Amino acid sequence: MRDFIAGLPKAELHLHIEGTLEPELKFELAARNGLELPYASVEQMRAAYTFDSLPSFLEIYYEGMRVLRTEPDFYDLAMAYLTKAAEQNVRYAEIFFDPQAHTSRGVPFDVVIRGLRRALLDADTRLGVRAQLIMCFLRDFQAEYAMATLLESLPYKEWIAGVGLDSDEKGNPPRKFAVVYERARQEGYLLTMHCDIDQDDTVEHIRQAIEEIGVDRIDHGVNVIADLRLVEAVLERGLGLTCCPISNGHVSDGMKAEDIRKLMDLGVRVTVNSDDPAYFSGYVQENLEALQGALRLTRDELADLERNAFEIAWLPRHLKDAYL
Ligand code: HPA
Ligand code: ZN
Numbered sequence: 001m002r003d004f005i006a007g008l009p010k011a012e013l014h015l016h017i018e019g020t021l022e023p024e025l026k027f028e029l030a031a032r033n034g035l036e037l038p039y040a041s042v043e044q045m046r047a048a049y050t051f052d053s054l055p056s057f058l059e060i061y062y063e064g065m066r067v068l069r070t071e072p073d074f075y076d077l078a079m080a081y082l083t084k085a086a087e088q089n090v091r092y093a094e095i096f097f098d099p100q101a102h103t104s105r106g107v108p109f110d111v112v113i114r115g116l117r118r119a120l121l122d123a124d125t126r127l128g129v130r131a132q133l134i135m136c137f138l139r140d141f142q143a144e145y146a147m148a149t150l151l152e153s154l155p156y157k158e159w160i161a162g163v164g165l166d167s168d169e170k171g172n173p174p175r176k177f178a179v180v181y182e183r184a185r186q187e188g189y190l191l192t193m194h195c196d197i198d199q200d201d202t203v204e205h206i207r208q209a210i211e212e213i214g215v216d217r218i219d220h221g222v223n224v225i226a227d228l229r230l231v232e233a234v235l236e237r238g239l240g241l242t243c244c245p246i247s248n249g250h251v252s253d254g255m256k257a258e259d260i261r262k263l264m265d266l267g268v269r270v271t272v273n274s275d276d277p278a279y280f281s282g283y284v285q286e287n288l289e290a291l292q293g294a295l296r297l298t299r300d301e302l303a304d305l306e307r308n309a310f311e312i313a314w315l316p317r318h319l320k321d322a323y324l
């Protein structure tokens with residue numbers, strides 16, 4: 001099965017580029033930028049990656065990305081991920097980035113996006129991996145800061161496929177960003193947002209995302225299974241879910257494989273993705289293997305998962321068809 005999965009052409013739709021920062025590159029960037037790290041070695045750093053909730057993960061995630069300072073840093077980060085993706089036969093990736101995690105510590109927006117963009121162009125020509133960017137707002141910051149970030153992104157609109165919403169969900173419902181999302185839609189951005197696993201009010205957040213925001217996709221969203229009326233809405237609108245099995249195990253009580261199975265059986269367009277692979281120890285290959293192991297997925301079912309991913313990808317029809 002491992003070889004079958006390895007051979008499948010894949011699309012990755014839920015991947016935080018800052019969550020691909022492996023300890024080795026973190027040390028390299030720290031040295032380049034003259035920064036001290038609170039770990040003596042790669043092994044020690046990896047050993048400190050212990051989290052059992054979304055907030056405990058986010059603390060380490062934001063701490064880690066402080067080494068990213070310059071345009072070449074962002075280029076190297078994205079190029080490292082895209083090289084790994086190419087090795088795993090990922091043909092297409094939609095990549096989240098968190099501009100506010102950088103602008104809030106003094107790194108200019110254009111430094112971030114120019115570095116990432118240059119890597120995407122090089123990966124297309126050198127590695128044969130196509131990729132697009134999705135700009136995420138940090139939901140634990142004020143909506144006004146998200147709006148300012150949206151406005152700052154407009155000169156780079158052609159480089160950004162859509163917007164997302166991530167970070168700590170507690171007390172930060174989709175509704176908080178209704179005005180920002182409305183403006184993003186007017187500007188031509190496609191819309192997605194995280195409704196993370198087992199967070200407070202996450203089912204209500206899924207409802208708001210669908211009914212009040214009108215998202216084009218939901219990131220995670222597995223808790224929708226608790227409300228069959230909402231599952232109906234997901235089916236009716238053809239919304240895809242970008243699930244991340246290994247990540248689920250780090251922020252909740254398990255991979256949620258059985259819930260994912262139920263959603264697949266109901267006909268929901270479920271996809272398998274890696275979220276923050278440097279922190280959760282698993283890129284898309286390992287996530288597919290983990291879900292296959294838990295559910296005994298057949299080859300046809302694995303192929304269906306990747307078909308779903310290309311189907312819900314934010315690509316024009318003729319490009320999707322070229323992958324399918
Ligand atoms: N959930 C919410 N915010 C995030 C995540 C996640 O899994 N990864 C990076 N930011
Ligand atoms: Zn995520």
